Amino acid sequence: MNVTLTPYNSLLIVLSFVAIAIAGYALKKRAMPGALPLSLLACAMFVWLVSYAMELSSQTLPVALWWVRLEFAGIVAVPVAWLWFAVEYTGSWSGINRRRVWLLGIVPLITMIVILTNEYHRQFWQSVVLITDGPFTVFDSRHGFWFWVHTAYSYLCLLCGTGLIVRFIRRTPGLFRGQIGAMLIAVAAPWIGNIIYLAGLSPWGKLDLTPFALTVSLIAIAWSVFSFRLLEIRPIARDMVLQSMSDGVIAVDEQGRIIEVNRAAQTMIGLPASQIIGKHAREVIVQWPDVVARYRDMIEVAEEIEVTVGAERRWFNVRISPIYDARRAYRGRLFVWRDVTGERLIREELRRNNERLLEVQQALTSALRAAEEGNRVKSVFLAHMSHEIRTPLTAIMGYCQLLEAGIERQNLAQTRADLEAIRVASGHLLSLANNVLEMAWIEAGRSEVHDIAFEVMDVVLDVIATVQPLIRRNRNHLRVEGAEHAGVVQGDPAKVRQILLNLVSNAAKFTTGGEVAVRVAHIGDALQPRIQFQVSDTGSGIAPDRIERLFTPFAIAEEHVGRDQRGVGLGLAISRYYCRLMGGDLSIESAPGRGTTVTFWIPARVPQGALARVKC
Numbered sequence: 304m305n306v307t308l309t310p311y312n313s314l315l316i317v318l319s320f321v322a323i324a325i326a327g328y329a330l331k332k333r334a335m336p337g338a339l340p341l342s343l344l345a346c347a348m349f350v351w352l353v354s355y356a357m358e359l360s361s362q363t364l365p366v367a368l369w370w371v372r373l374e375f376a377g378i379v380a381v382p383v384a385w386l387w388f389a390v391e392y393t394g395s396w397s398g399i400n401r402r403r404v405w406l407l408g409i410v411p412l413i414t415m416i417v418i419l420t421n422e423y424h425r426q427f428w429q430s431v432v433l434i435t436d437g438p439f440t441v442f443d444s445r446h447g448f449w450f451w452v453h454t455a456y457s458y459l460c461l462l463c464g465t466g467l468i469v470r471f472i473r474r475t476p477g478l479f480r481g482q483i484g485a486m487l488i489a490v491a492a493p494w495i496g497n498i499i500y501l502a503g504l505s506p507w508g509k510l511d512l513t514p515f516a517l518t519v520s521l522i523a524i525a526w527s528v529f530s531f532r533l534l535e536i537r538p539i540a541r542d543m544v545l546q547s548m549s550d551g552v553i554a555v556d557e558q559g560r561i562i563e564v565n566r567a568a569q570t571m572i573g574l575p576a577s578q579i580i581g582k583h584a585r586e587v588i589v590q591w592p593d594v595v596a597r598y599r600d601m602i603e604v605a606e607e608i609e610v611t612v613g614a615e616r617r618w619f620n621v622r623i624s625p626i627y628d629a630r631r632a633y634r635g636r637l638f639v640w641r642d643v644t645g646e647r648l649i650r651e652e653l654r655r656n657n658e659r660l661l662e663v664q665q666a667l668t669s670a671l672r673a674a675e676e677g678n679r680v681k682s683v684f685l686a687h688m689s690h691e692i693r694t695p696l697t698a699i700m701g702y703c704q705l706l707e708a709g710i711e712r713q714n715l716a717q718t719r720a721d722l723e724a725i726r727v728a729s730g731h732l733l734s735l736a737n738n739v740l741e742m743a744w745i746e747a748g749r750s751e752v753h754d755i756a757f758e759v760m761d762v763v764l765d766v767i768a769t770v771q772p773l774i775r776r777n778r779n780h781l782r783v784e785g786a787e788h789a790g791v792v793q794g795d796p797a798k799v800r801q802i803l804l805n806l807v808s809n810a811a812k813f814t815t816g817g818e819v820a821v822r823v824a825h826i827g828d829a830l831q832p833r834i835q836f837q838v839s840d841t842g843s844g845i846a847p848d849r850i851e852r853l854f855t856p857f858a859i860a861e862e863h864v865g866r867d868q869r870g871v872g873l874g875l876a877i878s879r880y881y882c883r884l885m886g887g888d889l890s891i892e893s894a895p896g897r898g899t900t901v902t903f904w905i906p907a908r909v910p911q912g913a914l915a916r917v918k919c
Contacts, residue, residue, distance in 0.1 A: 315356035318518045322349040325521060337392030340404075341524065344384035348514075348521050351377030355514050358442055364433040367442050375418050379411035379453065381517065382460035389464035393471040407460070414453045427453075461493065489523035492516045549641075554626065556635040559583050559599070571612075571640075598623060602636065607643065618647045752885055757796035759789030759823060759834065766803045767821075773811045774819065779840075781811075785823040792834055793908040798881045802889070803836055805874035806901045810840035813899070817841035825907060833887070834907035839900040845893040853891065854879050878903065 326345035332338040354374030361367035387404050414427075421427045428444040468489075496516020551568035555561050564572075564579045572579065572587060579587050585595045591610055598604060604623040609616060619640045626635045763786040774781050803821070810819045820839045827833040845853070853875045879889040887905035 313356075315352045315359075315514065315518075318515075318521075319349045319352035319356070322346070322352060322518070322521055325524070337388050340384050340387035340391055344381060344388055345521060347377040347380035347384055348517060349377070350374070351381065351514050352518065361433070361442075362435065364431065367433050368431065371442050372418055376415060379414050379457070380408075382457040382464075383407045383411055386460040386464040389467040393467045410453070410456045414449065417449045421447075426450075489520040492519040492523065551638075551640045553584070553638040554635060555584055555638070557633065559585070561587060562635065598638075617642060617644045619643060752795045752798065754793060754795065756791050756793050757799075758791055760786050762796055762800050762803065763789075763821065763823065765800055766807055769804060770807050770811055773808060777811060777814060778816045779811055779814050780818045781807075782818060782820045783822075784820065786821070789823045789825070789834060794905055795885060798885060799836075799905065802878040802881055802903060803838070805878045806836075806838040806903075809874060810838050810842065810899070810901075814840040814842035817898075826904065827907075832907045833904045835902060835904040837900060837902045839898060841898045844895045844897050844899055845891070846895055847893070850891050850893060 322345045326342045326349065329338045329342035329345060333342065351374055354370045354377065358367050358370040358374060361370060383404075386407065417424075417427050426447045426449040428450070429447045431442065431444040434441040434443055493513060493516045496512040496519075499512050548565055549567055551571050552563070552565040553561055553568050554563040560581060560583055561579055562581075564576055569576055569579065574587065585592070585599075588595050594608065594610060598621070601623055602625050604621060607618055607620050609618050611617075620643045622639045624637045624639070625633060626637055627633060763783060767781065767783065771781075807819065807821060818841050820837075822837040822839070824835050824837075825832065826835050855876065875889075875891075882889045882903045882905060885905045887903060889901065889903035891899065891901050893899035
């Protein structure tokens with residue numbers, strides 16, 4: 304690459320190192336306002352300075368043109384970075400933030416595309432020429448349409464950024480005079496250099512003084528950064544503190560004219576500061592005349608008020624404080640209000656939660672009473688069970704004594720009757736113990752379903768054999784229907800046997816000289832096959848309002864039944880639980896004097912292989 308170094312481009316390269324140093328320092332402070340755009344500005348200046356230095360050293364047009372295109376990557380970024388820095392550092396134009404700043408780069412991006420494709424349309428440079436007859440090489444061109452669009456956009460960004468910084472400087476207290484001086488130099492330098500270049504007043508001919516002037520601006524900013532710690536102790540003007548407050552603030556003089564208002568108050572009132580300051584409060588706050596009338600003559604207040612904002616009710620904590628000058632003379636009042644609607648709603652929510660907690664407490668109290676009632680029922684059950692256990696045990700002991708005496712007398716017929724009584728009493732005691740044990744397992748959550756194939760007829764025959772003595776004792780007739788056709792199903796045979804035994808035993812116990820029928824049938828369809836068991840009797844029946852009570856543990860259907868018929872109230876509760884555990888259900892139909900029918904069903908999957916195994 305054919306380039307030569309001159310004092311001019313050497314100075315530019317030295318200045319580029321200053322720019323990159325500022326960029327690195329600002330990047331470390333990128334969390335602070337203005338730091339990130341300042342770093343971008345310094346990087347753009349670095350690209351501009353280095354490329355311009357190489358342009359001044361180029362000896363051929365293609366080389367110079369290459370460096371000019373790279374130079375414009377920095378040139379188009381400088382105005383955008385300058386405006387972004389001014390906006391963020393001064394806290395102006397909240398619409399331009401770090402998420403939306405890319406919008407400012409749309410025109411520069413188009414400019415770069417136009418520059419890179421200029422030979423196809425000539426909209427940026429209509430012609431270019433390289434002048435090499437001076438102390439340095441100068442790239443000269445005849446400008447096209449988009450060059451002036453780029454120039455106008457760049458000047459607009461520079462002008463807006465300069466205006467924001469000048470306005471900020473005017474509001475900055477004198478305590479920060481050093482920073483003010485540095486910022487004034489930074490603002491003035493690029494404009495002076497650009498005016499000299501455009502007016503043709505440069506003593507170096509067509510040498511562009513703008514990058515040199517911008518370097519002066521960059522050095523001035525660096526002076527603020529390193530000497531005055533611009534990004535660490537940025538001057539916080541009085542109005543910036545005021546504008547950053549979330550509370551609404553209005554200051555009025557002795558005559559009630561508004562002399563200061565912050566952004567939060569402007570939003571609340573719905574007017575900009577230009578239409579508020581200088582007017583009387585009653586002319587501005589027209590939507591709340593009662594509030595103005597209330598606080599018109601008050602000097603010091605601290606209270607909570609309710610007002611209407613738009614279509615909703617809101618609550619504000621209002622504080623009014625007097626304003627005194629250095630001689631303690633009264634100069635006006637300061638109104639500060641804070642929106643406490645959220646806090647008010649939280650208090651209301653806490654109040655409602657308190658009410659709900661009281662309701663829960665009452666429910667817990669009721670539950671406690673129910674638990675105590677449950678304990679009482681269990682106590683009654685234990686007393687009843689102890690009696691139930693003692694009675695058969697006493698009978699067993701008594702019959703054993705009679706059995707011994709009968710053997711001595713060799714009265715075998717009486718001995719057989721005594722043995723039958725012992726068997727009945729022992730069976731009753733065993734049933735009671737089994738039911739209590741089953742209920743304990745259920746309440747402990749340890750009852751499980753064992754899914755195996757079984758022959759329904761075998762289960763029915765086991766139950767019939769077990770209840771035959773009770774059937775004969777009460778002179779009942781037992782009838783079985785459909786069991787021989789039920790076949791093999793998949794399920795838990797032990798639980799099915801227990802349910803059927805409980806139901807047939809109850810039917811036989813509460814029926815005398817009547818009939819007990821057991822019916823088995825397949826119901827449902829191929830997708831949901833079920834097997835249904837139905838146990839009917841011709842006993843005294845049960846009142847409909849007492850049927851549901853039968854499924855409560857330890858409940859007795861009728862209090863007047865005899866001791867030989869009364870159980871402990873666990874059989875039906877256990878049976879329904881087992882049915883639902885296996886995916887089925889149990890129901891009762893009964894009426895006084897019409898007998899009782901208990902129906903339960905369970906899913907009945909018929910395994911093909913299981914049927915063969917059972918028959919083999």
